[in-house]
Every structure is written in structure tokens, then in C-alpha cells.
Amino acid sequence: MAAFVVAHGAWSAGFVWKKMRPLLAASGHTLWAPSYTGLGERMHLAAPEIDLNTHIEDIVSLIFHEDLSSVSLIGHSYGGIVATGVADRMPERVSRLIYLDAFIPKDGQSMLDCAIPEQRSRWLKSAETDGDGWRVMPNPLPPDTSAEDAAWILPRRHPQPLKSMSTPLLLGNGNPKVPKSYVYCTRIGPGDMFGPYARQAKADPNWRYFEMDASHSPHVTAPEALARILNDIVGSG
Secondary structure: OOEEEEEOOOOOOHHHHOOHHHHHHOOOOEEEOOOOOOOHHHHHHOOOOOOHHHHHHHHHHHHHHOOOOOEEEEEEOOHHHHHHHHHHHOOOOEEEEEEEOOOOOOOOOOHHHHOOHHHHHHHHHHHHHHOOOOEEOOOOOOOOOOHHHHHHHHHHOOOEEHHHHHOOOOOOOOOOOOOEEEEEEOOOOOOOOOHHHHHHHHHOOOEEEEEEOOOOOHHHHOHHHHHHHHHHHHHOO
16 A cells, blocks of 8 residues: 655645545555645635745645655656655655656756746746736646536636745755656647656656656546556556
């Protein structure tokens, strides 16, 4: 049985992972998907000072207080940066990292550093023109999101604190020394922001690499296929 913990993407929250819980439970696994400070059901805590370290501590605190060990840590999108920070701070509790269509940051990089220039410019402009200088309005959902799922997600999707995107990740122990997998969603959006990270992982023999015929949020649009991949990853030891 695996203990999965999710570091979710920007503008998102733990609720979007609810389709995955029964699928993983059917294989005997547990799934924890906490929401970051200022997002989801914690939107009332949104503030300009929330940064990347706040979100790393959100996941660290969940793992500590639930006393989880041998964690299979999933980082989706922006959550790849968060998950890398969590693994650095809790190497004794994280047994593997799973990057799901996610950034793979280097020490000293922020989300803005990892993003393609066009997207970075849009986010900064969004904060300046629509977010009082500190909030970034949500990206659109993937175009293949069903109308039913869009009606569920969109009202619960909130602006991202800019400092969470601009704060550099500082690693105290270097690159996390745990098994790593990358899951690349091949229905790419404009700019293919995660393609470079997928190619990096695919070319590294120390990584396990998977592709999905899915858009950027397969936990919403292709949960059964994602569950099969996650079972494969944890089943391999």
C-alpha cells in the first residue's frame, strides 16, 4: 500500500483530486491532497506575503502531523517545485517523487524562472493589471475539460499569490536523492511549457518516464489512466 501526497498546481486546490481517491483506494493506496494557504477552501487566508516556502510548509506540515512515511510525493505543474522543496526538507519521509506534467526546478529557480517567457510575461501583467500587484489570475482550463467538470472547478479556482511564483527554491541538500518518475501529458497547450522537462527526464536513465494521451490535468480528465500509471510506479518498488 502506498501513501500518495499531492502538491497541487497553481490556482488549484486539493478538491480537484477527488476522482483519484476511490481509484487508488481500490488498489489499497491512500491519497492526501492538502490545499495550499490562500487557495481552495483556504482562500480566506490569501495575502501578499504568501510565497513558495509557505506552500512547501503546508505539505511538510501535513506529512508531519499525519505521521506519514515512505511517501510517494506527486508534484503537478507548479507543484513540481513545491514537491522538490518538500523532499529536500523531509528526505527521511519521502520515498519517491512523481512529477506530473510539472516543472523540475534547479536550486535557486522560481516558477517564473522555469516558465516560458511568454507565459511569464502574462502572469506578471495579470498581477499588475488585475491582481492589485500581488495576485495572478487563473490560467484557462484545458480545452478538453468537460462542461460538467468546468462547472465544478471554475468557481473554486482562485488567484495565485505572485510571491509563490517569484520566490526561488533553495535546496539545503542538493537534488533530492530518491527515485523519480515523470508523467508527460501529450495533449500540449500553447508553448509546450513542460516538454523540456519531459525530454530531460526521458533522456536520464535514472528516471522512469511515462506519457499520457491527456491534457494538463489528467486527474480531472483521465483519472483511470493516471491511476494505472501511478500503480505501475509504486508497484515497481
